Amino acid sequence: MRRLAIYLAAAxxxxxxxxxxxxxxxxxxxxxxxxxxxxxxxxxxNTLAGAIDTMLSHIASTAVRHVGTAHFxxxxxxxxxxxxxxxxxxxxxxxxxxxxxxxxxxSIDVDMxxxxxxxxxMALTNGTTTTVSQPFRPHANNPQVRSKYLGAPFPGGDGxxxxxxxxxxxxxxxxAVLGSIxxxxxxxxxxxxxxxxxxxxxxxxxxxRHRNEAKTLAExxxxxxxxxxxxxxxxxxxxxxTFVQTLFGEKCFCRAFLFAGHRFVAALPKxxxxxxxxxxxxxxxxxxxxxxxxxxLSLDRIFRDSDRLKKFYAAEDERRAKDMEIAKTIxxxxxxxxxxxxxxxxxxxxxxxAREVGGDFYDYFPxxxxxxxxLVADVSGKGITAALYMMTAKTLIKNKLLAVRDPAAALTxxxxxxxxxxxxxxFLTAWVGVLDLESGIVTFANAGHNPPVMISGSQPAEYVRKxxxxxxxxLDDAKYAAQTVKLGIGDALFLYTDGVxxxxxxxxxxxxxxxxxxxxxxVETPDxxxxxxxxxxxxxxxxxxxxxxxxxxxxxxxxxxxxxxYSRAFxxxxxxxxxASRFLDDVLGKSAWREARVTGLGSTLHVILDEACSNIVKxxxxxxxxxxxxxxxxxxxxxxxxxxxxxxxxxxxHLDPDTTLPASERAIGGLGILMIKKMASSVxxxxxxxxNFLVVERTEQT
Amino acid sequence: MTxxxxxxxxxxxxxxxxxxxxxTSPDLLAALKCDGAxxxxxxxxxxxxxxxxxxxxxxxxxxxxxxGNGKVTIARPNEMVRGVLDMTGLSSVFEIV
Numbered sequence: 009m010r011r012l013a014i015y016l017a018a019a020x021x022x023x024x025x026x027x028x029x030x031x032x033x034x035x036x037x038x039x040x041x042x043x044x045x046x047x048x049x050x051x052x053x054n055t056l057a058g059a060i061d062t063m064l065s066h067i068a069s070t071a072v073r074h075v076g077t078a079h080f081x082x083x084x085x086x087x088x089x090x091x092x093x094x095x096x097x098x099x100x101x102x103x104x105x106x107x108x109x110x111x112x113x114x115s116i117d118v119d120m121x122x123x124x125x126x127x128x129x130m131a132l133t134n135g136t137t138t139t140v141s142q143p144f145r146p147h148a149n150n151p152q153v154r155s156k157y158l159g160a161p162f163p164g165g166d167g168x169x170x171x172x173x174x175x176x177x178x179x180x181x182x183x184a185v186l187g188s189i190x191x192x193x194x195x196x197x198x199x200x201x202x203x204x205x206x207x208x209x210x211x212x213x214x215x216x217r218h219r220n221e222a223k224t225l226a227e228x229x230x231x232x233x234x235x236x237x238x239x240x241x242x243x244x245x246x247x248x249x250t251f252v253q254t255l256f257g258e259k260c261f262c263r264a265f266l267f268a269g270h271r272f273v274a275a276l277p278k279x280x281x282x283x284x285x286x287x288x289x290x291x292x293x294x295x296x297x298x299x300x301x302x303x304x305l306s307l308d309r310i311f312r313d314s315d316r317l318k319k320f321y322a323a324e325d326e327r328r329a330k331d332m333e334i335a336k337t338i339x340x341x342x343x344x345x346x347x348x349x350x351x352x353x354x355x356x357x358x359x360x361x362a363r364e365v366g367g368d369f370y371d372y373f374p375x376x377x378x379x380x381x382x383l384v385a386d387v388s389g390k391g392i393t394a395a396l397y398m399m400t401a402k403t404l405i406k407n408k409l410l411a412v413r414d415p416a417a418a419l420t421x422x423x424x425x426x427x428x429x430x431x432x433x434x435f436l437t438a439w440v441g442v443l444d445l446e447s448g449i450v451t452f453a454n455a456g457h458n459p460p461v462m463i464s465g466s467q468p469a470e471y472v473r474k475x476x477x478x479x480x481x482x483l484d485d486a487k488y489a490a491q492t493v494k495l496g497i498g499d500a501l502f503l504y505t506d507g508v509x510x511x512x513x514x515x516x517x518x519x520x521x522x523x524x525x526x527x528x529x530x531v532e533t534p535d536x537x538x539x540x541x542x543x544x545x546x547x548x549x550x551x552x553x554x555x556x557x558x559x560x561x562x563x564x565x566x567x568x569x570x571x572x573x574y575s576r577a578f579x580x581x582x583x584x585x586x587x588a589s590r591f592l593d594d595v596l597g598k599s600a601w602r603e604a605r606v607t608g609l610g611s612t613l614h615v616i617l618d619e620a621c622s623n624i625v626k627x628x629x630x631x632x633x634x635x636x637x638x639x640x641x642x643x644x645x646x647x648x649x650x651x652x653x654x655x656x657x658x659x660x661x662h663l664d665p666d667t668t669l670p671a672s673e674r675a676i677g678g679l680g681i682l683m684i685k686k687m688a689s690s691v692x693x694x695x696x697x698x699x700n701f702l703v704v705e706r707t708e709q710t
Numbered sequence: 711m712t713x714x715x716x717x718x719x720x721x722x723x724x725x726x727x728x729x730x731x732x733x734t735s736p737d738l739l740a741a742l743k744c745d746g747a748x749x750x751x752x753x754x755x756x757x758x759x760x761x762x763x764x765x766x767x768x769x770x771x772x773x774x775x776x777x778g779n780g781k782v783t784i785a786r787p788n789e790m791v792r793g794v795l796d797m798t799g800l801s802s803v804f805e806i807v
Contacts, residue, residue: 614761
């Protein structure tokens with residue numbers, strides 16, 4: 009639709025410009041034609057008048073010479089002289105201005121000084137004027153006849169001769185007077201003059217370039233009925249009206265005059281000036297067409313390009329939205345799922361993504377049964393690049409932590425790799441901690457991240473401000489130092505990203521660290537869920553209704569108590585039994601909390617373990633067995649669950665060996681189960697999911 | 711587990727320290743093989759505990775000395791070890807000093 013409009017507009021412009029050009033050049037051509045005709049007709053007039061004057065002067069001079077002086081000559085003689093000179097009227101006027109001789113009786117005794125029209129002839133008597141000529145005028149005595157008079161003085165101005173010529177007479181003389189001057193007479197470059205007898209139309213001159221083409225005006229193409237003719241030399245000034253005729257097959261602008269029984273036609277072919285116009289307009293039309301077409305095409309292209317750009321930007325917007333969606337999905341998918349409830353700790357985290365997804369992330373995962381790793385990080389930048397880099401960083405840090413277990417070493421190694429492969433020059437801050445569930449000690453390393461807050465039940469919340477290492481992915485030889493902070497039973501640590509402290513209210517004020525502390529202090533029990541919740545809601549209230557620029561992440565971890573259950577799988581070998589034994593030592597020796605609950609039980613438990621494991625290894629055909637060691641609080645003691653995937657076997661269903669027999673008569677087997685039964689507070693067997701479970705409890709009271 | 715072994719006048723003394731269980735008992739069984747020993751004394755002063763695998767070594771020792779009318783003596787067992795011997799009826803089989 010718009011294209012059509014553009015092309016229509018261009019076409020209209022083209023037409024308008026051509027029309028204007030056409031109109032301007034037409035007018036110029038018309039004006040030139042007019043002025044050329046004006047000039048030429050005047051030229052013709054002057055030439056014709058000059059030729060007649062020359063002829064009459066000659067006649068008058070001849071008469072002067074013939075008469076000699078101004079004296080009376082009889083009329084008959086005067087008639088003879090006039091006839092001889094081929095003149096209509098001949099008068100001899102005295103110095104006083106009286107017609108003393110004439111071939112016309114009406115003129116005798118006429119006083120030239122008394123007739124205004126004739127008075128100018130008196131100049132001939134001043135002795136210096138040589139000729140006085142008057143144009144053709146209606147004759148004084150016969151207005152039907154047009155006549156012209158010319159006077160020449162006798163020597164010394166002693167009277168003069170006046171000759172008069174009638175138009176009718178001139179008609180006969182004209183071809184002789186003009187001769188063939190018209191033949192070679194050009195009008196402009198291509199124009200010409202025609203002269204023809206008024207009644208017969210016979211051409212007495214033919215322009216040289218059309219010689220022999222026509223004998224009459226009609227044959228030349230002249231149409232009298234459409235011509236606009238006028239009498240010539242009436243006042244010697246008017247040059248007539250232009251009209252159009254087709255002469256010699258060519259359209260001409262003409263002016264025509266009737267004079268002395270002849271038609272004089274000045275013809276200027278239209279092409280003389282209009283040809284230029286046509287050529288100019290043709291050239292211009294081509295040029296203009298080219299320019300306009302090019303312009304229109306480029307305009308069209310510009311519009312189409314702009315359409316394409318608009319589409320492109322729309323697609324780009326869509327793509328960005330999609331990118332953001334992808335980035336959000338990546339970010340969300342990168343977040344860990346909640347861990348199963350543990351009696352030892354609670355961890356809770358939440359992330360609120362900004363409209364333009366930032367690079368916040370958090371993570372938490374057990375390194376083993378007694379170590380919980382957790383971290384909060386913030387990648388510089390936004391969008392999909394940040395999200396992808398965040399993925400990389402997150403995976404890297406997690407893998408390093410799982411491999412080396414120490415946050416400082418993990419960050420140092422992760423940093424090297426992040427620096428080595430960082431095409432987008434991104435960087436990130438991170439705070440990584442590992443909580444030892446046995447001791448409550450958090451070993452951590454900080455890479456330029458906001459300090460976390462320590463919340464203990466008894467003390468006001470405070471920032472854990474310790475030396476921080478540089479940003480990650482910034483210095484490839486950065487080394488991170490491990491630091492520690494101890495969480496007592498029930499204490500919590502609160503981590504966050506700058507989306508919290510840099511949240512803005514409508515006045516542009518930042519939420520800041522103090523408000524964060526205040527919010528955390530307002531929580532009665534530092535429950536992880538409550539800590540995250542209170543900060544999020546206070547920040548939300550603070551920046552109500554304002555779109556925040558950055559992601560906001562909060563993470564709280566609360567230490568509840570050391571772990572009570574330890575599980576491990578072992579191979580069904582002698583070495584597996586040894587490892588299980590070490591595992592038991594390990595578990596029992598872990599914490600004061602535990603030691604208080606297992607005092608004096610160690611050897612007994614070891615014996616039970618040795619018996620149960622030996623049975624499994626020697627008799628069950630299992631491919632693995634596991635131990636769950638649980639420290640019981642009330643009554644305090646230990647429960648060990650042995651499980652294996654061997655053949656179903658209930659050791660309790662067998663008879664105890666007879667221990668009263670002499671040693672030589674004893675069967676050696678079967679003692680182990682007996683010992684377990686005797687040493688344990690309770691023993692139970694069950695089988696489920698194709699596994700044997702032997703549950704042995706030993707409490708202090710036994 | 712460590713074993714200090716000495717043979718004086720046909721009496722083999724094995725001082726066992728640490729834990730006597732399924733993993734360590736083969737070592738003790740190996741240490742029993744001694745020419746010229748007519749009686750065996752296990753010194754359990756530093757023994758943490760004994761499992762049935764250890765008891766089997768004790769019984770094996772008993773069998774080997776019985777052929778020459780020798781005897782097996784268990785010296786200075788701790789409470790835990792004593793309990794095991796009691797509960798398995800072996801305290802009546804061995805001489806406990």
